[in-house]
Amino acid sequence: MQLSKSLEAYGTxxxxxxxxxxxxxxxxxxxxxxxxxxxxxxxEGVEVAVDKxxxxxxxxxxxxxxxxxxxxxxxxxDITRTDHYRAEFEVSIDRATGxxxxxxxxxxxxxxxPDEDDYDL
Numbered sequence: 487m488q489l490s491k492s493l494e495a496y497g498t499x500x501x502x503x504x505x506x507x508x509x510x511x512x513x514x515x516x517x518x519x520x521x522x523x524x525x526x527x528x529x530e531g532v533e534v535a536v537d538k539x540x541x542x543x544x545x546x547x548x549x550x551x552x553x554x555x556x557x558x559x560x561x562x563x564d565i566t567r568t569d570h571y572r573a574e575f576e577v578s579i580d581r582a583t584g585x586x587x588x589x590x591x592x593x594x595x596x597x598x599x600p601d602e603d604d605y606d607l
Contacts, residue, residue, distance in 0.1 A: 487512060487515040487516070487585070487586045487588075488583070488586065489505065489509075489579050489584050489586045490584040491504050491507075491508050492504050492505040492508050492546075492579065492584070493546070493579060493584040496541070496546055496579075496581075501539070502536040502539070505536050505539075505548060505577075506534045506535070506550075509532075509534045509550065509552075509577075510531070510532060510533070510534050513528075513532040513534075513552075513554075516532070516552060516575070516588060517588055517590075518532070518552065518554055518571075520590075521571060521573050521593045522556040522569075522571070523556070523569070524556060524558040525558060526556040526557050526558025526559075526569070527556070527558070528556065528557075529555055529557050529568075532552050532554040533553040533554075534550055534551070534552050534553075535550065535552075535553075536549075536550050537549040537550060537551055537574075541581070543581070544581055544582070545578050545579065545580060545581060546578075546581060547576060547577070547578050547579075548576070548577045548579070549574065549575070549576055549577075549591070550574070550575050550577055551572060551573070551575075552571075552573045552574075552575065553570070553571070553572055554570075554571050554573070555569065555570055556568065556569045556571065568597075569595055569597040570595070570596045570597045571593065571594065571595055571596060572593070572596050573590060573592070574590070574591040574592040574593070575588045575590055575591060576588075576589045576591055
């Protein structure tokens with residue numbers, strides 16, 4: 487993924503918003519499919535939060551959190567089930583080219599299922 491708009495905005499007060507918008511616009515290039523547990527698909531749209539960022543001479547590094555859904559079939563043919571996820575990434579942006587690499591720091595399925603006490607056994 488290339489984050490050229492974010493690279494141009496680095497050093498301005500618009501950087502966090504630009505990075506968030508660019509990642510949300512090109513969310514299909516964030517490696518989210520590897521984090522999904524049920525073999526489903528990613529519906530349109532994710533939400534990105536830029537938590538913090540820093541830089542050195544060669545790289546801009548940003549910690550981001552991505553909130554996304556996974557749609558997958560249920561046991562009923564006409565019902566799609568949706569699981570909700572939160573994933574934390576470290577994004578490294580090459581300051582010369584704008585090329586970005588993503589490293590997963592943490593991922594969790596935040597879908598709340600039924601409690602065992604809800605079942606009469």
